[in-house]
Amino acid sequence: MTPAPGSPGDVLTLISAGSATTRSDLARLTGLARSTISQRVDALIESGLVQETESGESTGGRPPRQLRLHTDGHAFAGVDVGATHCRVALMDISGEVLAECEDPLLVTEGPETVLAHVDTRLDLLLAEAGRPRSALRALGMGVPGPVEFATGRPNNPPIMPGWNDYPIPEHFEDCVVLVDNDVNVMALGEHRNAFPGTSHLLFVKVGTGIGCGIVAEGRLHRGAQGSAGDIGHIRVSGHDDAGCRCGNSACLEAVAGGAALARRLTELGVPAATGADVVALVQAGDTLALRLVREAGRHIGEVLAGLVNFFNPEVIVIGGVLSRVHEHLLAGIRETIYRRSLPLATHHLSIVPSRTGEDAAALGAGLLAIEHYLSPDNINKLVNA
Amino acid sequence: MTPAPGSPGDVLTLISAGSATTRSDLARLTGLARSTISQRVDALIESGLVQETESGESTGGRPPRQLRLHTDGHAFAGVDVGATHCRVALMDISGEVLAECEDPLLVTEGPETVLAHVDTRLDLLLAEAGRPRSALRALGMGVPGPVEFATGRPNNPPIMPGWNDYPIPEHFEDCVVLVDNDVNVMALGEHRNAFPGTSHLLFVKVGTGIGCGIVAEGRLHRGAQGSAGDIGHIRVSGHDDAGCRCGNSACLEAVAGGAALARRLTELGVPAATGADVVALVQAGDTLALRLVREAGRHIGEVLAGLVNFFNPEVIVIGGVLSRVHEHLLAGIRETIYRRSLPLATHHLSIVPSRTGEDAAALGAGLLAIEHYLSPDNINKLVNA
DNA sequence: TATCTTCCGCCGATCATCGAACAAAGAGGG
DNA sequence: CCCTCTTTGTTCGATGATCGGCGGAAGATA
Known part of the structure; x- marks a missing residue:
């Protein structure tokens, strides 16, 4: 619905964007009753998406409890596949980088080799951050060539022999995968950052x-x-x-x-x-x-x-x-x-x-994944389930 | 709200886009109960936005009553101010042209002259279409120069002396006015048409x-x-x-x-x-x-x-x-x-x-006005009032 | 310590939506 | 021509979400 934006997804969007950090903020911004907001926030906390941190500054009365994205329990990956390197960043749901690595790797080695490499690095980084593989919610990837975004398949990439029409997302079975051109994810990373x-x-x-x-x-x-x-x-x-x-x-x-x-x-x-x-x-x-x-x-x-x-x-x-x-x-x-x-x-x-420099691409790819996960539609599905 | 789109505005959007012509269509597309849809449609009919036309084709049962935009009672204007001409189109809410005219007119005559001309033409066209001035809901205008769209003021237009920063919308007191560059409204007209x-x-x-x-x-x-x-x-x-x-x-x-x-x-x-x-x-x-x-x-x-x-x-x-x-x-x-x-x-x-030819600009300008009027936000306001 | 302000949860009242039941209107078949 | 089946549309009670007032919590101020 267009009016009175107030679904759990919309509430979370306000929290994640930093537009609202307290229940009062949310009530004011959405126009919903305070009690309704409390209910929404409870549901989001229940789902492990939001956490309460101890009180904030008082403005003359009882200090409000601060709300923020619950950064534990989830993980997101941003992968920057370059012509001659591969960078993987593990991020929490707020976009903070938990662990990161870069290795020389030729994209010309083909998708199986490269994606297997990504897989091993991903496991290492997850271990480093102390999170199980099952915590990985979504993965974004930038590749040096045109991609059909809807399917995640490279589209006649000139410098990626063997990758044409390869269904990259199918390689990662247990999480959502979004693939885009490397320059696009760099633009996204730079913009958001x-x-x-x-x-x-x-x-x-x-x-x-x-x-x-x-x-x-x-x-x-x-x-x-x-x-x-x-x-x-x-x-x-x-x-x-x-x-x-x-x-x-x-x-x-x-x-x-x-x-x-x-x-x-x-x-x-x-x-x-x-x-x-x-x-x-x-x-x-x-x-x-x-x-x-x-x-x-x-x-x-x-x-x-x-x-x-x-x-x-x-x-x-x-x-x-x-x-x-x-x-x-x-x-x-x-x-x-x-x-x-x-x-x-x-x-x-x-x-x-x-x-943003060297890791704009990995960062942007991760943000692509996070923003997909945080989209109101997806959150509403998660909270209702 | 993002989920279950079903506000009156959303319902009207489906009707005006031609995606739905019956209550059943609406129920199917929005996921709302038939009774809820009936209620929404009633409100839209009440507001004079939608009309029922006699039954459609039966598919084996009771034939559905067709719904469409109520084309009487409202009017919208599309104005194409060119360097050496001025074209005004009067349209109904479905985008159909009711009456139209074009006259030679130099934009260099300045805003007062040109807008006064538009005003008289508007009255003529309204009379021709048999609608009172009060039926005019919104007016779109394309002008041959850059415009700050949010305020409707030309922004240092090279071939419109005297128009710089002129607040065009204020000239038409009783209706919403949207002003844009002429090429933009032509693009819109061509695209929609x-x-x-x-x-x-x-x-x-x-x-x-x-x-x-x-x-x-x-x-x-x-x-x-x-x-x-x-x-x-x-x-x-x-x-x-x-x-x-x-x-x-x-x-x-x-x-x-x-x-x-x-x-x-x-x-x-x-x-x-x-x-x-x-x-x-x-x-x-x-x-x-x-x-x-x-x-x-x-x-x-x-x-x-x-x-x-x-x-x-x-x-x-x-x-x-x-x-x-x-x-x-x-x-x-x-x-x-x-x-x-x-x-x-x-x-x-x-x-x-x-x-679309000669009147792409006037048409596009009119559509700009109509689409603004039909935007879910605006419709919800109208229906609730 | 008393009072004021703001925040937050609880709970009854209210309102929107739902879905079942029913009425309407035509198709099709005997 | 009548009866049944299908689809449409409305009515109405039930359900569930939202609201808003009340009171307790927690700190500021005096």
Whole structure:
């Protein structure tokens, strides 16, 4: 129902969002009677979803008992499957990280190998956190390629041989599994962690390739085929000679991606193989590398300028390996966006480096799982059962 | 509340969407008891929102009484304020047009003049439809510039002198007024009218300038400052000599907009002043005009190819004056999009000319008003009162 | 210590919803 | 033509959820 939001799920949403920490808050926000709220809260405590902590500050009368998510007894996992690494984070229901690990692992080893690895790490982390496997409620996973979100199957991922159409969720039988593109979960992680108040955010990952996660109205926009945000193959002007692996030329990725920068540096006599090498050179003070990074920033900025006009975000977050030298990358990006976008769209626009860093992906994947579990529909089912 | 959707507003939503036409349908869809549904329907009939029409087809038992929106007693207005015209449509609550008119009118005359004109037209149309002014429940308006949707005030519109920050809703005291950008309401009109099933749609208006309305998850995306969709100033490659009124160069609008095409034709010895002139020349068989339009299509396609990668829509609709020669414009657009966008994104993508035509804007503006009035929140308020 | 304020649980009153029973209206069959 | 079956719609008592007042709890203030 639309009016008088007051189901157990809605009540929990208010608690988990931090909008309400006491029964009085809940009564005021929902419009329900205090007695009704008490009943709801009792049910949520009964289900092990909420706990009471000792009194809070008094405002002149009896101090209210604080309510918060019950962080024991449940566990959620966020998995970041990268091209060459695998990171697993174990989180409690509030989004706090309980334990975390990262290992080098090639996604090209195929789904069975990678998912088996995730499984063993999961057991280790659960042991470390002192929770049984049965406490695991949901698992979110980000993978480096397009995914059909509804089914959790990769959709012709270019750099994940053997994964096409593989039903990832079926590998984990006893818990809900949500799979999404890695950039999407990074965007989610960054949004929830650093910019919870904003409605429209773009997260741009500048690594070997270039991708973008889109948060619209606070929710991920995946598009019709789940391929939204694939900005690496948008054309930039003046580089028709730059051939791309996709078969076209002048793609953003072929001009400003980490791999492209490394290749260009190598051609110019400074050996570099990956985006990380480029970053290292910049940090070492190599002026050529620095110039290339700034130029890359301008090219990225050209594409983003168009997207700012189109999408009108409040925040653009720059992440990925190349953002380690963000002071140089951002200079070019900002310069170009402010020159090429409309004043109305840029006036309140922030362009910032990622604040969440390395584990934005694992964190975002975990949050995907947690938010699914905490959705009012799901909670109402749990409480009634 | 989230579970068991069954407030009067939700019931009406099902009726107005055509998902349910009988009480039984409603009981089945909402999960509520038949008696409860009857009670809800009675309340809606009482409020004048729903009417019963005589029996439907029997399926072996008593034939159900059909329910539909009560189309008498209410009226809604959709106003399309263009640069040089003003169109007003009077609609009933089901979205059917009762009466309509269009007059030449310069938006540069300023808000008082234009809104006074709207007022007189409104009275004429109401008289024509035989409804009193008091029947007017809500009014939607599309204007050729950015608008702060929440307040209904134009936000530094470049071609609407005197309108900046003018509080349009205050001019119509006795009814709710919603103001939006013209391209947004066109997108809404086209979506509701021709593609109600799709989630993600782009409506591209190619007229004097070039703009884009965005439908995401079935709702308009307006962006942080309400300036989303302003694609006319996205850079196209290889035209750094084309200066734009915005101060930059190589803007899509300056290369492929109707005004730019007319100017270019004139330079080449074929006099043309506006986009309409260009269309006329193409229709008269002028090969030069035709070549320019095709070329414009390719430039628009280049920008749209990027947006397809970014946004991943299901449908792109081409409207505006230039779409009158859409067979030529679309050829270039399709060619470029299919060449420059990712296969995953283009595989299920339709690129089609507007099916709604001239009054997409007035229609969309009216629908904006109607959908606001029919929103569950508003209906619940009405029924309880 | 007395009083005030706020918080929280208890409990009877109230209200919305349900579901069974019944009436209505047509289909189909003998 | 009449009888039975099916589906629809309404009526009404039963049920269960919500409300709001009351009183106890717990701290602030004086």
